[in-house]
Amino acid sequence: MIRFSLVCENSHEFESWFASNDSYDFQIDNNLVCCPQCNATKVSKAVMAPAVARKDRPKAAPAKARDGAKQAAKQSVALLGAADRELRDMARELHAKIVAATVDVGAEFPQEARRIHDGDAPERPIRGQASIEEARALLDDGVSVLPMPVLPEDRG
Ligand SMILES: [Zn+2]
Known part of the structure; x- marks a missing residue:
């Protein structure tokens, strides 16, 4: 109680x-x-509040505090929305940078990445497609591969 x-x-x-x-x-x-x-x-x-201060006490203070808490909850939702947009912009920007900085080798990616790693192909940044298994196998062999950021419009 x-x-x-x-x-x-x-x-x-x-x-x-x-x-x-x-x-x-x-x-x-x-x-x-x-x-x-x-x-x-x-x-x-x-x-x-101390007895002396009681006369000046704002009557609506507790109610205001509750409204404040509600407002804070609404704000945090809005912030999440903004962060989400920011993340999407970052993903789009990063995606564009990767595209600009790499050579597209398409489906040859796993083989080409391995050749570069083994020194059988000139070292250069490449991008392409790899299955999760292929990417995992490359990582297991010490080949640094990164998943491309997924663009929101690619998610369908
Ligand atoms: Zn009363």
């Missing part, structure tokens, strides 16, 4: 016991807590 100091919209202060923070939130959200003096159901946690 938790005891909270509460204040109603008419600034009446009272105390109430709750099973938990969640129980408090549920009861407040559903207007189940009412002021013993005026029966108002707009009730929030009283700001813990």
Whole structure:
């Protein structure tokens, strides 16, 4: 059980016991807590402040804090969206850089990569297709291969 100091919209202060923070939130959200003096159901946690400062206490502070938390949640979703766009831009940019800096050997990639690694072909950056098994085999043999960044439009 938790005891909270509460204040109603008419600034009446009272105390109430709750099973938990969640129980408090549920009861407040559903207007189940009412002021013993005026029966108002707009009730929030009283700001813990020294008695001297009580007169200046902003009545709506706890409600504002809750709105703030909701806003923060919305913002983080927006941030994820922005990061996602940024990642897509980075992938596109990296993809373009790789394309510009490498020679496309197509399906010959696994063989050509191995030839370069073994010194049988001139060393140069190449790109092409390889299956996961082929890429893994190259890595096992110490050939550094990197997956190309997948472009969003390639995902279908
Ligand atoms: Zn009241």
